Amino acid sequence: MNIVAPFAEGSGISPARTAALRSEAEALYLGMRPKTRAAAGAAAHLFQGVPMHWMVDWSTPVPLVVAEATGARLLDVDGHGYDDFCLGDTASLFGHGPAPVAEALTRQARLGLATMLPSPDAAAVGDLLTARFGLPYWQIATTATDANRFALRAARAATGRPRILVFDGAYHGAVDETFVEIAANGRPANRPGLMGEPRDLTQLTRVVPFNDLDALEEALSDRTVACVITEPAMTNCAMVLPQPGFHEGLRDICSRHGTLLLIDETHTLSSGPGGYTRKFGLAPDLFVVGKAIAGGIPASVWGMSAEVAARLKHAQEHRPEGHSGMGTTLSGSPLQLAALRATLEHVATDAAYAHMNRLADRMEAGLSAVLRDARLPWHIARCGARVEVVRAPRPLTDGGQAKSAHFPDLEAAIHLAMLVRGVLISPFHDMMLASPATGEDQVERLIEATRDVVRRLTD
Template identity: 45%
Template sequence: MIDRNRLAELFDRERQDFEAKHPQSKALYDGAAHLFGKVPMTWMNKKAGGFPIYLERARGCRVWDVDGLEYVDFALGDTGAMAGHSPQPTVDAIIRRVADDGGLATMLPTADAEWVGAELARRFGVERWSFSLTATDANRWAIRLVRALTGRGKILFNPYCYHGSVDESLIVARSDGEGMSRPGNVGAPVDVTETSRVAEFNDLAALERQLAHGDVAAVLMEPALTNIGIVLPETGYLQGVRELTRRHGTLLIIDETHTFSAGPGGATAAWGLEPDIVVIGKSIGGGIPCGAYGLSAELAERALGRTDLDLVDMGGVGGTLAGNPLSVAAMRATLEHVLTDQAFAAMIARATEFAAGVQRVIDSYSLPWTVSQLGARAEYRFASPAPRNGTESAASHDGALEDYLHLYLANRGILLTPFHNMALMCPQTTSADVERHHEIFEEAIRELTNH
């Protein structure tokens, strides 16, 4: 239904407009001679306008760039700023730790750590917690533990899942359902099929076939796919995963790093899941680097009872800065005062408004698109019906259309997550912010379809 010539003309216009509005950002990008890929981290090169917007400051759900332009931010650091940018309670806790209490890298515990562990246990239902600096590290360490405890070598993933840069997770399914390395995998240490198995999301039969080999230590999964767009679980699927993993003696790790948007206890609490391990990262620290993994009491006792495992020094399940006083103070302040149960209720209400408004526009223009919502997060997809697994979701990708919409919105003060048409609400997001998105989104569609 999309006139590709019209799309190309509009995109070219928007790109010229973007360059004209952002001379300082362009100059900084053009002059970056000492950064790999010209940016601090290569993901920042995901940019529809030819160069990234350079940050000047951010607060709440607002971002200001170096050219003085203001944006309503629905990207929120790809969930890293789910609490909003620089939430005051978190900022106050950081200042106290840095200026008053001091001690940022002492390798000593603080009282805040037990409070955070207890709060995470309350929210997610697993009792014993340990900290990292990223969810990627938390996943790596959890993988090492489950291999040690089960005596099995392989981990099972869903194609196009998101577990950070964990080597084992970069596996997708071939047409016959068996695994292969995900395209673009950089410098894989070994063939990924040596370490991993794969089964499509929402496919219990495929999962059972893979678990029947008897060599899978754990299924590591998002309860809803997020890195290839939001793919929601079908009725009974997650309960089936839990039943199959138990039947085959396989542990279940739920990664809530992105699905934390489902509610104060993530999808684990919202959907009544029963994982052996929960992993979470970034958003619980209000922007300060952090991650955590929680184990069931039974699993924790099994690990601590193993005298052959070095859990104190060189066993591979920790890092010098993990659980440092600053990140733990930020986690406590964010969980206690910002991402509260009440805050989530308001965030989910805003996301519901967002999804309903986008659906109205889609219906008005008879577009074959869908909207998916995951608690405080919503996304529009260029497919109908909505994809049911990662492979279908990848096949529905339309890079040109996505870039046009992202650039059209950015040129008018709205930022979406750059990897998707995904919008996240934070405690400071208002109904007016959501409505502003809808107005501009509809303008973009009206121009594209010549209505």
Template identity: 50%
Template sequence: MISRDRIAALRATEEDRFAELHPRSAELADKARGPLLAGVPMPWMTRWPGRFPLFFESASGARLTDVDGLEYVDLCLGDTGAMTGHGLPQVADAIAARARTGITTMLPSADAVWVGEELARRFGLPSWQLAMSATDANRFVLRFARHLTGRPRIAVMDWCYHGTVDETLAVLDGDRVVPRPGALGPQVPVAETTAVVPFNDLDALDRRLAEGDVACLLMEPALTNIGIVLPDPGYLDGVREVTRRHDVLLVIDETHTLCAGPGGATAAWGLEPDFVVVGKPIGGGIPCAAYGMSAAVADRLSGPMLGHEIDVAGVGGTLTGNALALAAIKATLSSFLREEDFAVAIPLAERFTDGVAGVIAEHGLPWHVQRLGCRAEYWFCPPPRDGAAAAAAVDEELEGLLHLWCLNRGVLLTPFHNMALFSPHHTADDVDRHTEVFGEAIRALL
């Protein structure tokens, strides 16, 4: 129904508009091309729409202001890293106070006890450890799983994402396990380390785990990085039954699915994992993560964790669990990501879903909008049931235009997909602004 020529023509017009609106960002982008590889601090920052990167000046609550003085409704929120909102006074005060009294000493601070107790209360797993990122936490948990089971492989869902862990950058090509497109320099053929199964396919999971070489299944309870793919009714209960029957540890990565509630999908859906990993949202923007484990797993790990050579076990790092991160986590979890915060954010995501669905229905498009807690996302197809179908549905030309169209009108979406994330700082007017802009884009396309 949508002409590719029309998409290209509108994209060219919007690129010109972007350049006119952002002369200061253009100047900084030009200067950055020399000292910074790809002109940005991290290569994925090139994924934003526009001819050059947008440089930001400040962010507060649900708003972001760029270096040209333009303000945006921020529906990206640092791709979940600022899920609580930006510039939180409680976190800023805690960070400033901690910085003046020592940031890192290789010793625990009193905040560590509070953080461990609060994570146990939220997620229902009794024992916790800290990490610098969810990537690190996942790496450590995979190492623990191989140690506890004596099995060499881990299993993941097709088209999953768990940070930059080598073993997880794998997809299925027919029956073969191959590197995920875009993965650079795998240290070994990924099929040697990893089994991959489709999401929402219990039979495939059962068959693969029956081979007896898998230590753990690492999964999100709903796929998020390839777009939101929700579990079928009963699927997650089936996953737990299959993993237990094959003596495979179940690891739930809640870094993005924390949007389901204060204890993520683990608490909201009554899951019973052996490990839980939670990352960037819990520190209010300070790099940190945590991983929890069941009492049975903690008991089995207590010996190795107290061993004389634990410092060379491949787990941890000098800055891991530093006092600054712990202060930030305590300030964040005591002030945000609470039931009352989700009671504001989730209805906003519902309003977003209804607004986008209304535009789609108005124009008779075969599209869909999906929601998970306070996160929502629209698809240019009916809702996929697995990662491969989601990947096949990606329309980079159309997606790129819609992202740029929204950005040029003061609405910032997550750059990697059509995702909007809501915090208690957003308002109904923010949601309605996106619905208005989205509707304008579709009318221009048709």
């Protein structure tokens, strides 16, 4: 049954108030940050003045230059401090520079950084990953994009099938073939923002709405799809949570059609020590998590069931010699393994998650009260320690609704207004994270800053 119903409601805020808030915040930002302004003109040989072009996607007139990041606080080059609820868009979910990770990196740096051979931490990391996430076999990669790409290649090798399936609006890093969406005409198409892609990705990628089991059943019925790749909850848009029964149906449909199920927990690691998968008893054939899994060091992991491992090994044994297309020279380095071990053993603990969820409870309640008092047609969505303001009156069920709940000009104005009040949230949507380093006082400042900004927009 298709349970999707489109939203038509607006943001509830007038464009004039949005523009006034943005203008005021820009003046404050530029007027109080002379060193930041100077830095913007000093990096002439960096494309767009930043080391990575996403950094100009923030709503700031010029990029914020961070001098120091510690715990859940940032300090810019002008000496302004910020409560950080973006946390590197999840990469620093456990805070900036956790002491056990910093100590492990310092120790390993004296012993070697890249050898293309296992270190003594390798076996320990494998055991820790199996104990935490359940799957018996693991590989190390450098980013979640790499891990997803390698896992999809493994799925195709194991099944002998050419196609994959993604859910409309999902995010799996920069994996080319996941950049497919349901266009306005209802047909699959390459995402319009994708640059430099000459191929029609829909030839080998199918796309259906999240939470739509009927569409999934139909898309898998010809048994040409090797793998469904999905987030447990869609998080890189306005947050979309799974409907009751969705994951059970997803698992059943994949199993009946011989399609492997890959769960990407890179953003939903906020759910608990074993991610959404362990918390809700999911049963993936393949599993990926990156960003925060090594405390912010570039590292990711991908795991597989015993059956997938056996099928992949068989495929390896029956191929010509040559590069498999899985792995990079820096993947599985001693530095990554040291950071992975420290994070799994000492940072991403049950106690850390208890603290994170307690603060997220307060964030959810406090922000909900702000929206209720202002009578705004918005709501708060939650995935463990991940909290988001969604500009729609009811929970969303698919990517189409998520697109309709975005108001870029309003979001940019709010993000900048929060920043000049000393609070940093995600630049792409209104996502906020609680970390083990986050304090109750920081959460209260977040709530009060939100209340102040909302008053500026509504009073």
